[in-house]
Amino acid sequence: MACTCVVGLQWGDEAKGKIVDLLSTEHQFVVRYNGGPNAGHTVVKNGKTYKLSLLPTGVLNPNLRAVIGNGLVINPVRFLEEVNTLRTAGVYIGDNLVLSDHAHLIFPYHVEEERLVELASEGAIGTTGRGIGPCYQDKVGRSNGIRVGELLYPDHFRHRLQAVVARKNLMLHALSADAKQFDANQLCDEYLGYAQQLRPHIADTTILLHRALDEGRGILFEAAQGSLLDIDHGTYPFVTSSNSSTTGIWSGSGVPARRLTRVIGVVKAYTTRVGKGPFPTELDDGPSGLGERIRQKGREFGTVTGRPRRCGWFDAVAVRHSARLGGVDELALMLLDVLSVVDEVKICTGYELEGKRIDYFPGDSFLLEKCKPTYETMSGWKNEDLTKARKLAELPAAARKYIDRLSAILGLPVTIVSVGPDREQTIMR
Numbered sequence: 001m002a003c004t005c006v007v008g009l010q011w012g013d014e015a016k017g018k019i020v021d022l023l024s025t026e027h028q029f030v031v032r033y034n035g036g037p038n039a040g041h042t043v044v045k046n047g048k049t050y051k052l053s054l055l056p057t058g059v060l061n062p063n064l065r066a067v068i069g070n071g072l073v074i075n076p077v078r079f080l081e082e083v084n085t086l087r088t089a090g091v092y093i094g095d096n097l098v099l100s101d102h103a104h105l106i107f108p109y110h111v112e113e114e115r116l117v118e119l120a121s122e123g124a125i126g127t128t129g130r131g132i133g134p135c136y137q138d139k140v141g142r143s144n145g146i147r148v149g150e151l152l153y154p155d156h157f158r159h160r161l162q163a164v165v166a167r168k169n170l171m172l173h174a175l176s177a178d179a180k181q182f183d184a185n186q187l188c189d190e191y192l193g194y195a196q197q198l199r200p201h202i203a204d205t206t207i208l209l210h211r212a213l214d215e216g217r218g219i220l221f222e223a224a225q226g227s228l229l230d231i232d233h234g235t236y237p238f239v240t241s242s243n244s245s246t247t248g249i250w251s252g253s254g255v256p257a258r259r260l261t262r263v264i265g266v267v268k269a270y271t272t273r274v275g276k277g278p279f280p281t282e283l284d285d286g287p288s289g290l291g292e293r294i295r296q297k298g299r300e301f302g303t304v305t306g307r308p309r310r311c312g313w314f315d316a317v318a319v320r321h322s323a324r325l326g327g328v329d330e331l332a333l334m335l336l337d338v339l340s341v342v343d344e345v346k347i348c349t350g351y352e353l354e355g356k357r358i359d360y361f362p363g364d365s366f367l368l369e370k371c372k373p374t375y376e377t378m379s380g381w382k383n384e385d386l387t388k389a390r391k392l393a394e395l396p397a398a399a400r401k402y403i404d405r406l407s408a409i410l411g412l413p414v415t416i417v418s419v420g421p422d423r424e425q426t427i428m429r
């Protein structure tokens, strides 16, 4: 029985969506276990491009049950919008989509709180502005957290929301005299309206997944964000508010992580990052520099916010850290075709921190900020078109050497190489 996880090993946008879509036919369930509408996963198939944010990518395959686990934070407006967009595109969405009654609800006051905190230059993270952090804060804080299942009990829900909104209005006003204020009854009516549409999808997904395990069904876990954005093990505080490494599976779905049979770590052939925070190998070299060339060729603009992604060389120190953390068995190396715009390629194999060479990933952002990368330089494959290769042998020798070198440095096999966004543009080893 396959129990697979597809997890990003960098700062997100490693092309996890493409790999989940490729593997979805080998499983019966696909499960998101962390994050919320901050994710943006792209799938290109049969000439159509789909962008998924809150729903698991596997929902595109009608034979699978797509599960939104308890570890997520849900904005019902975004959920319903995404369902409608997919239905308009001809995708079947019915009882194949299941939403955990334990997942937490995002409210507009979460978005407002995040806006006010992010406006201040001190403490800004460069978030997606979707209310993710404040909602997780309320989950952990308990008194103000409201779960999806509570929507099904209108009197109880109204009672809870009245108490929470009264506190939220005070808190928001304390943050800024111009803060938006909210009407609990109005918000309650609005959310109870969404509840009618959500109702057919709501279930205890932990029970559902345990039954699936008992029946020997294949489960595919789809991580959101990247391991370097993990709340505990990433570049804190410039991270997201959930466990985006495989560490989040157990708590975010109720499936013990030891049930996993295969962990695929997804990496780009280079590195990108959206939002603030340290990025040792960043190519911050101006409008005609290599960073910009990679951004244009890789179309590196955020799926959710449209922000330009920061681009840089492959950081093997960072990836080794996330691969160990995630119990990764093998690597999917993505967007290799993009590196055809550079003369030579570089791999960061160590850092220099305060005059000393280190080969580990410092746990603190303020230390990582001081790290200078040390590189290995290899010949590139400039101007060669990789996008038509379907076998390793069809890749330029320099590209094959690059793959082998990454594999040797990281001590992991590269089992999938991607040379374009389409599902056909893939080399399976």
Ligand code: GDP
Residues within 6 Å of the ligand: 008, 012, 013, 014, 015, 016, 017, 018, 039, 040, 041, 042, 043, 044, 297, 298, 303, 334, 335, 336, 337, 338, 418, 419, 420, 421, 422
């Ligand atoms: P995710 O969040 O990890 O699912 O990744 P995103 O969807 O945010 O970003 C990956 C982008 O790269 C998407 O636009 C994909 O269509 C695109 N993509 C995926 N694989 C390849 C590839 O091998 N080459 C190129 N050029 N683009 C790719």
Ligand code: IMO
Residues within 6 Å of the ligand: 008, 011, 012, 013, 014, 038, 039, 040, 041, 125, 126, 127, 128, 129, 130, 132, 133, 223, 224, 225, 226, 229, 238, 239, 240, 241, 274, 275, 276, 303
């Ligand atoms: P996928 O699943 C890339 C980043 C934001 C910001 C930080 C915190 O598509 O890989 P948040 O809104 O989560 O509180 O923002 O995390 N971030 C992502 N970066 N890909 C993502 O998701 C991201 N989700 C959040 O840019 O730096």
Ligand code: MG
Residues within 6 Å of the ligand: 012, 013, 014, 039, 040, 041, 042, 303
């Ligand atoms: Mg993305």
